[in-house]
Amino acid sequence: xxxxxxxxxxxxxxxxxxxxxxxxxxxxxxxxxxxxxxxxxxxxxxxxxxxxxxxxxxxxxxxxxxxxxxxxxxxxxxxxxxxxxxxxxxxxxxxxxxxxxxxxxxxxxxxxxxxxxxxxxxxxxxxxxxxxxxxxxxxxxxxxxxxxxxxxxxxxxxxxxxxxxxxxxxxxxxxxxxxxxxxxxxxxxxxxxxxxxxxxxxxxxxxxxxxxxxxxxxxxxxxxxxxxxxxxxxxxxxxxxxxxxxxxxxxxxxxxxxxxxxxxxxxxxxxxxxxxxxxxxxxxxxxxxxx
Amino acid sequence: xxxxxxxxxxxxxxxxxxxxxxxxxxxxxxxxxxxxxxxxxxxxxxxxxxxxxxxxxxxxxxxxxxxxxxxxxxxxxxxxxxxxxxxxxxxxxxxxxxxxxxxxxxxxxxxxxxxxxxxxxxxxxxxxxxxxxxxxxxxxxxxxxxxxxxxxxxxxxxxxxxxxxxxxxxxxxxxxxxxxxxxxxxxxxxxxxxxxxxxxxxxxxxxxxxxxxxxxxxxxxxxxxxxxxxxxxxxxxxxxxxxxxxxxxxxxxxxxxxxxxxxxxxxxxxxxxxxxxxxxxxxxxxxxxxxxxxxxxxxxxxxxxxxxxxxxxxxxxxxxxxxxxxxxxxxxxxxxxxxxxxxxxxxxxxxxxxxxxxxxxxxxxxxxxxxxxxxxxxxxxxxxxxxxxxxxxxxxxxxxxxxxxxxxxxxxxxxxxxxxxxxxxxxxxxxxxxx
Numbered sequence: 004x005x006x007x008x009x010x011x012x013x014x015x016x017x018x019x020x021x022x023x024x025x026x027x028x029x030x031x032x033x034x035x036x037x038x039x040x041x042x043x044x045x046x047x048x049x050x051x052x053x054x055x056x057x058x059x060x061x062x063x064x065x066x067x068x069x070x071x072x073x074x075x076x077x078x079x080x081x082x083x084x085x086x087x088x089x090x091x092x093x094x095x096x097x098x099x100x101x102x103x104x105x106x107x108x109x110x111x112x113x114x115x116x117x118x119x120x121x122x123x124x125x126x127x128x129x130x131x132x133x134x135x136x137x138x139x140x141x142x143x144x145x146x147x148x149x150x151x152x153x154x155x156x157x158x159x160x161x162x163x164x165x166x167x168x169x170x171x172x173x174x175x176x177x178x179x180x181x182x183x184x185x186x187x188x189x190x191x192x193x194x195x196x197x198x199x200x201x202x203x204x205x206x207x208x209x210x211x212x213x214x215x216x217x218x219x220x221x222x223x224x225x226x227x228x229x230x231x232x233x234x235x236x237x238x239x240x241x242x243x244x245x246x247x248x249x250x251x252x253x254x255x256x257x258x259x260x261x262x263x264x265x266x267x268x269x270x271x272x273x274x275x276x277x278x279x280x281x282x283x284x285x286x287x288x289x290x291x292x293x294x
Numbered sequence: 295x296x297x298x299x300x301x302x303x304x305x306x307x308x309x310x311x312x313x314x315x316x317x318x319x320x321x322x323x324x325x326x327x328x329x330x331x332x333x334x335x336x337x338x339x340x341x342x343x344x345x346x347x348x349x350x351x352x353x354x355x356x357x358x359x360x361x362x363x364x365x366x367x368x369x370x371x372x373x374x375x376x377x378x379x380x381x382x383x384x385x386x387x388x389x390x391x392x393x394x395x396x397x398x399x400x401x402x403x404x405x406x407x408x409x410x411x412x413x414x415x416x417x418x419x420x421x422x423x424x425x426x427x428x429x430x431x432x433x434x435x436x437x438x439x440x441x442x443x444x445x446x447x448x449x450x451x452x453x454x455x456x457x458x459x460x461x462x463x464x465x466x467x468x469x470x471x472x473x474x475x476x477x478x479x480x481x482x483x484x485x486x487x488x489x490x491x492x493x494x495x496x497x498x499x500x501x502x503x504x505x506x507x508x509x510x511x512x513x514x515x516x517x518x519x520x521x522x523x524x525x526x527x528x529x530x531x532x533x534x535x536x537x538x539x540x541x542x543x544x545x546x547x548x549x550x551x552x553x554x555x556x557x558x559x560x561x562x563x564x565x566x567x568x569x570x571x572x573x574x575x576x577x578x579x580x581x582x583x584x585x586x587x588x589x590x591x592x593x594x595x596x597x598x599x600x601x602x603x604x605x606x607x608x609x610x611x612x613x614x615x616x617x618x619x620x621x622x623x624x625x626x627x628x629x630x631x632x633x634x635x636x637x638x639x640x641x642x643x644x645x646x647x648x649x650x651x652x653x654x655x656x657x658x659x660x661x662x663x664x665x666x667x668x669x670x671x672x673x674x675x676x677x678x679x680x681x682x683x684x685x686x687x688x689x690x691x692x693x694x695x696x697x698x699x700x701x702x703x704x705x706x707x708x709x710x711x712x713x714x715x716x717x718x719x720x721x722x723x724x725x726x727x728x729x
Contacts, residue, residue: 027349030349031346031349034349034392037392038391041391058529061613063397064397067299067396067398068304068398069423070300071300071304071307071398072300072301081447116473126396128541144473147473148473151300151472151473154300154471155298155299155300155301157300158300158396158397158398159298159299159300160296160388162299162396162397162611166390166391171391174390174391184322186326186334187318187321187322187383189334189338190334190337190338190341190379191338191383191386191387192338193334193335193338193339194338194339194341194342194345194383194384194387195387195391196338197338197339197342198341198342198345198346198387200342201343201345201346202346202349203344205346205349205350226497226498226501227501229350229498230497230498230501230502230504230505231501231505232350233347233350233367233498233502233505234363234502234505234506234509234510236343236346236347237343237367237371237502237506237510237513238509238510238513240339240340240342240343241513243339244332244336244338244339244340247333247335247339248332248336251334252333266720286527
């Protein structure tokens with residue numbers, strides 16, 4: 004049910020458009036690619052990559068919270084400029100960082116707020132009458148929409164920056180430092196590990212079908228096949244969980260999880276947290292004093 | 295259904311942790327108690343499975359595709375507590391790593407999709423399955439219905455969470471967060487799901503359970519016992535009779551209508567659905583209901599006896615609808631939102647000029663869905679006269695439309711039987727197949 008959920012029909016695949024199989028294969032492949040891309044950048048030698056992951060996760064949460072609390076576009080602008088500066092220092096490809104956020108966000112968040120611009124009561128920016136239809140955006144509505152879209156964009160930027168500069172293993176250990184229960188962190192870690200195995204398996208099944216099917220199948224057939232595939236994956240999941248548990252037992256797993264952490268927070272790490280806090284306070288305060 | 299950051303006020307996002315975190319804690323305890331150390335790999339692998347299932351595009355009747363969440367499917371196999379953890383982990387992974395759904399909004403998303411969805415879905419499944427045999431078709435259908443209800447209720451929750459934002463947080467007249475109020479957000483979420491994504495979820499879950507029944511029945515029996523020993527339902531006979539089911543669904547529908555009506559009426563029970571119920575003359579309504587009941591008791595059996603066998607069921611159903619139709623007359627103000635210009639005037643204070651121009655062009659023979667006789671549509675005729683007129687007009691309308699469709703269909707069939715190309719016809723039939 005993600006935003007890219009519905010578009011093109013499977014049955015129309017024969018007239019040159021993308022079918023449901025290709026769509027799923029494409030989505031899965033994109034996720035795997037995204038993960039590889041992220042892990043590569045998370046291990047490159049940028050400024051943010053060298054910071055202590057625990058303080059980095061805390062700083063990221065502070066920045067997202069500030070974006071949620073800010074009530075003015077200026078405050079959000081301050082936050083975004085800060086994010087861009089850090090991204091540049093961390094060698095995150097600028098085009099990717101800006102494009103990914105600004106191509107996606109106005110599309111999804113923007114479409115949502117467009118009707119609101121016209122329905123909010125109050126003074127109008129202009130009023131064009133086309134027959135009986137009046138095109139009259141409200142000034143208040145426009146302000147609200149700009150604020151809303153920039154808030155979503157800044158939140159997403161911070162989250163993207165955090166993810167592309169931190170290896171997943173470090174994110175998890177930071178969660179541990181934030182007192183998230185051990186069981187949860189362990190399950191998250193193993194999920195991430197087996198996720199790619201499942202995505203890979205699913206892609207294999209889909210491609211195998213794609214390469215063997217000639218002609219058209221009915222919607223009912225397609226649905227039966229896809230649910231059969233899900234059931235098949237579920238049965239593999241059961242078998243695999245049994246195997247994994249045996250392997251864990253064989254290596255001496257007794258219910259306790261021990262991890263070693265060699266993180267040491269230096270003055271630069273604390274400076275990062277302090278400056279994030281200052282920017283956050285400024286961003287929130289600007290809106291409250293300006294109005 | 296994934297809420298991104300920025301849609302919810304931070305106060306709301308964090309407040310939703312209050313119901314979410316205790317459920318996680320209880321779920322972890324419950325699952326741990328039953329499975330001991332085996333929990334970790336099983337939950338991790340099912341979370342990965344849940345994530346993968348969310349990636350699948352499912353072809354929907356009508357030519358589009360949609361995603362499934364699979365929460366109810368996992369709840370049917372592992373029990374709702376384990377499903378809550380598995381889907382939560384998949385959602386957290388999506389938010390932290392793939393940017394799908396917000397970081398601060400994690401609690402909201404987990405509450406909707408990982409707690410409300412599997413628990414409502416599983417509860418409905420248990421209710422409909424009613425202890426029927428584990429491999430019966432009823433179980434598969436029950437799982438489908440459960441998934442449909444579960445995801446629709448989850449969508450309602452999203453609508454409420456988004457809808458309260460402009461009520462709580464506005465500044466200088468503009469909304470700070472999601473700009474739509476309850477009256478827009480709830481119908482938007484409910485309708486989009488009830489006629490789209492929920493159908494997919496129901497189909498996938500029902501067919502998925504049917505597949506497991508056929509190929510891996512052991513997952514539906516022995517495993518359920520491992521995870522939720524008190525809930526192991528092998529079941530032999532349907533213990534819950536159908537009338538209880540019907541009563542439960544009628545009750546649920548009435549409750550849902552009451553909630554929607556209260557929201558529409560701004561929380562005042564006297565103004566349900568935004569109408570002034572004090573204006574209703576209840577004595578006249580009682581007479582009308584009595585007349586309607588008598589008409590129904592006579593008309594429906596007659597229709598059933600008169601109609602040819604081929605049309606008995608559908609014809610009787612239509613006649614029943616026509617008999618019940620005038621109940622809408624009870625509602626003061628708009629009847630069925632098809633108000634005449636005068637009603638639009640009184641509701642909005644003005645009439646759009648286009649509407650005024652067009653409405654005079656054609657005066658239908660059965661204007662106002664009533665028969666053009668003073669007995670039925672006099673200004674001060676008793677309500678039951680109008681109701682009778684309504685019913686007669688409805689039946690006349692159905693006969694006219696049915697006759698027209700029948701005539702056109704006959705003509706078309708004659709036209710098609712002339713050309714020999716049956717391949718096209720067979721193809722069309724297969725296109726229309728809906729499993």
